[in-house]
Amino acid sequence: MTQNPPEPGTKGVRPRPLGVRRAAFRDLNRLLQRVGKPAWATPVLIALGLASSFAETIGITLIVLFLYAATGHSADNGGLMGMVVGRAAHIFGSTGNLAWLILAMIVARGALTMLYNRISTNIAAEISERTRNLVHEQYLKVGYSFIQNHTQANLIEVLASESWEISAAYTSFTRLVINACSIAVFTLFLTLLSWKIMLVAFAGSALISMATRLFTGRARALGTKVKATHEYLGAQMLMTIQGMRTIRAYGQEEGRQVAFSETSLEAREVTNALARLSAWIGPLTEVGYLGILCVIIAGSNWWHTSFTLTLGAVALLYRLQPHTRELEDNLMRFAQNEPQLHSVRMMLETDDKEYPPDGTIAFSRINSGISFRNVEFRYDKANSNVLSDLSFDIPAGVTTALIGASGAGKTTIVNLLLRLYEPVGGEISVDGVRLSDIRRADWVRQLGLAGQDTELVGGTVMENIRMADPCCEESTAIAAAKIAGVAPFVESLPKGYETWIGPEGLHFSGGQRQRIGLARAILRDSNLLILDEAMSALDRGLEDRVKHEIDSRLASRTTLIITHRLETVQDVQHVVWIEDGRVRAEGPPAWVLPQAIMELAPSDARAPTQI
Ligand SMILES: Nc1ncnc2c1ncn2[C@@H]1O[C@H](COP(=O)(O)OP(=O)(O)O)[C@@H](O)[C@H]1O
Ligand SMILES: [Mg+2]
Numbered sequence: 001m002t003q004n005p006p007e008p009g010t011k012g013v014r015p016r017p018l019g020v021r022r023a024a025f026r027d028l029n030r031l032l033q034r035v036g037k038p039a040w041a042t043p044v045l046i047a048l049g050l051a052s053s054f055a056e057t058i059g060i061t062l063i064v065l066f067l068y069a070a071t072g073h074s075a076d077n078g079g080l081m082g083m084v085v086g087r088a089a090h091i092f093g094s095t096g097n098l099a100w101l102i103l104a105m106i107v108a109r110g111a112l113t114m115l116y117n118r119i120s121t122n123i124a125a126e127i128s129e130r131t132r133n134l135v136h137e138q139y140l141k142v143g144y145s146f147i148q149n150h151t152q153a154n155l156i157e158v159l160a161s162e163s164w165e166i167s168a169a170y171t172s173f174t175r176l177v178i179n180a181c182s183i184a185v186f187t188l189f190l191t192l193l194s195w196k197i198m199l200v201a202f203a204g205s206a207l208i209s210m211a212t213r214l215f216t217g218r219a220r221a222l223g224t225k226v227k228a229t230h231e232y233l234g235a236q237m238l239m240t241i242q243g244m245r246t247i248r249a250y251g252q253e254e255g256r257q258v259a260f261s262e263t264s265l266e267a268r269e270v271t272n273a274l275a276r277l278s279a280w281i282g283p284l285t286e287v288g289y290l291g292i293l294c295v296i297i298a299g300s301n302w303w304h305t306s307f308t309l310t311l312g313a314v315a316l317l318y319r320l321q322p323h324t325r326e327l328e329d330n331l332m333r334f335a336q337n338e339p340q341l342h343s344v345r346m347m348l349e350t351d352d353k354e355y356p357p358d359g360t361i362a363f364s365r366i367n368s369g370i371s372f373r374n375v376e377f378r379y380d381k382a383n384s385n386v387l388s389d390l391s392f393d394i395p396a397g398v399t400t401a402l403i404g405a406s407g408a409g410k411t412t413i414v415n416l417l418l419r420l421y422e423p424v425g426g427e428i429s430v431d432g433v434r435l436s437d438i439r440r441a442d443w444v445r446q447l448g449l450a451g452q453d454t455e456l457v458g459g460t461v462m463e464n465i466r467m468a469d470p471c472c473e474e475s476t477a478i479a480a481a482k483i484a485g486v487a488p489f490v491e492s493l494p495k496g497y498e499t500w501i502g503p504e505g506l507h508f509s510g511g512q513r514q515r516i517g518l519a520r521a522i523l524r525d526s527n528l529l530i531l532d533e534a535m536s537a538l539d540r541g542l543e544d545r546v547k548h549e550i551d552s553r554l555a556s557r558t559t560l561i562i563t564h565r566l567e568t569v570q571d572v573q574h575v576v577w578i579e580d581g582r583v584r585a586e587g588p589p590a591w592v593l594p595q596a597i598m599e600l601a602p603s604d605a606r607a608p609t610q611i
Helices: 022-035 041-070 080-092 095-141 144-148 152-193 195-242 244-249 253-303 307-348 410-417 440-445 461-466 474-483 510-524 540-553 589-606
Strands: 369-377 387-395 399-403 425-430 447-451 528-532 558-562 574-579 582-587
Touching: 022 095, 022 152, 022 307, 041 095, 041 152, 041 307, 095 152, 095 307, 152 195, 152 307, 195 244, 195 253, 195 307, 244 253, 253 307, 369 410, 387 399, 387 410, 387 425, 387 558, 387 574, 387 582, 399 410, 399 589, 410 447, 410 528, 410 558, 440 447, 447 510, 461 474, 461 510, 474 510, 474 540, 510 528, 510 540, 574 589, 582 589
Parallel strands: 399 558, 399 574, 447 528, 528 558
Antiparallel strands: 369 387, 369 425, 574 582
């Protein structure tokens, strides 16, 4: 179900003669289909590229004609082209006319190239944007376990950097097609000029190409290494930034710096290696082509080709060289991008992933209650059950306390209620309707959640509270903040509710973070309020006050309270005691709590806020 994407071409994919694997083109094709780039883009780009190549080739051929006309030739012994040249020179009449035509061709080529670049840049940027958005959307929609099974570094790398590579791969691909077509056009003109020169050029180009092919395989291997190194570097950065406090507390700065520098050095080396590899392509093709030109010039006497014809062929070949060089370059770039193409494609693939089911039944409020019946759950197929044969009720309109030792499965029950995961067996129902059949958006709209490790997001205090209701009035959010006890510590800050807090809620204590989380849950004004150890870091006085406020404001709400402090749930209406993923006891507090206190309280007393 949820595997890290395998490295491309590890099995069953054979290297292609051009050095790029067919799987890479398949990946690109699938991605472009998924991304939905405009259908006209590829044909238009290729047509423009080709038209510009034609303009260039015709321009160069015209220069040859110009030379003919200028030197007073009318025909030559250079094969078919010689005849064409003779006739064309006759048609154009004057060298002045030829010069104008050459100029027109050069201007046309410039204009076409400019148009190509504009369209190509726009399309590439659009592909990048759409890929990014799709990856982002995938993260938000895919089953939560998929996200849990990937490292943060991997998720960030795919979203932040690899999604850009798709447009680079697309640009390389269109350029590849244009390069190949341009080479074909040049080859055609060269053949018309002199098939002997063409044969020499062809043999020489094949040799150069074979030599550069040696580099493409290495480029792909390096591309895979770049991907792995970047991901590892990302992981190192996250570890330092997220673990700053612990690192300093344990004096691990030096160790961290060494570990980071080592990865950083690896990244430098692998990037350098790629640059060195690319640097070979240019000189190799240039020297190779110079060699071909020398052979052609040396052989022109032997083949009895005229000076003008040889010069024309050399001019064509000289212009052909950048195209071959670019072809080799693009092949190598494409090979480098193979791992990223594969990884983004795997990330966007939908068939191999599970998505939370979205029910169809409308839902507005809980009337009779929620029931768990023989629910089984495990986080991973390979792992054993976290919840087994779990059956209990959460009656509507009252407060139910979920108690149990750390690791018993209480937060897992909350995760199922949040529909982050689906049970693997049994059924959760709300008023007799299967939870998974209820429209997801309707259900979550009725939920309010505050947890032990309140998940604060990067943003201001106000933005964090407003996560519960982004459209609410500021005064409403502040009222919720007051109930949760946020006001005293936030209002004294220089920027008040506009103070920036990171995901770790820097500058705030555990209790203060929990209060922001509670304000969020209160603002939600939900039908089902879930407090998962949400007050574990609050002192008893504040906890009582917040509970009292919640009770008085939301008398008819269904509340699920999960706590370690058994003494704080004496006044709830219903208690469910979870032990190793099963129900140990369920009923009124007077019946469940005495036994639970005997078994659970001793550890509680030692560490009242620990879970
Ligand atoms: N995302 C997860 N992947 C795998 N196992 C998990 C995950 N979350 C919790 N668990 C495991 O499930 C069990 C129950 O955890 P949890 O529901 O958080 O317990 P509680 O909230 O009662 O302390 C524990 O053994 C825990 O290690
Ligand atoms: Mg928990």
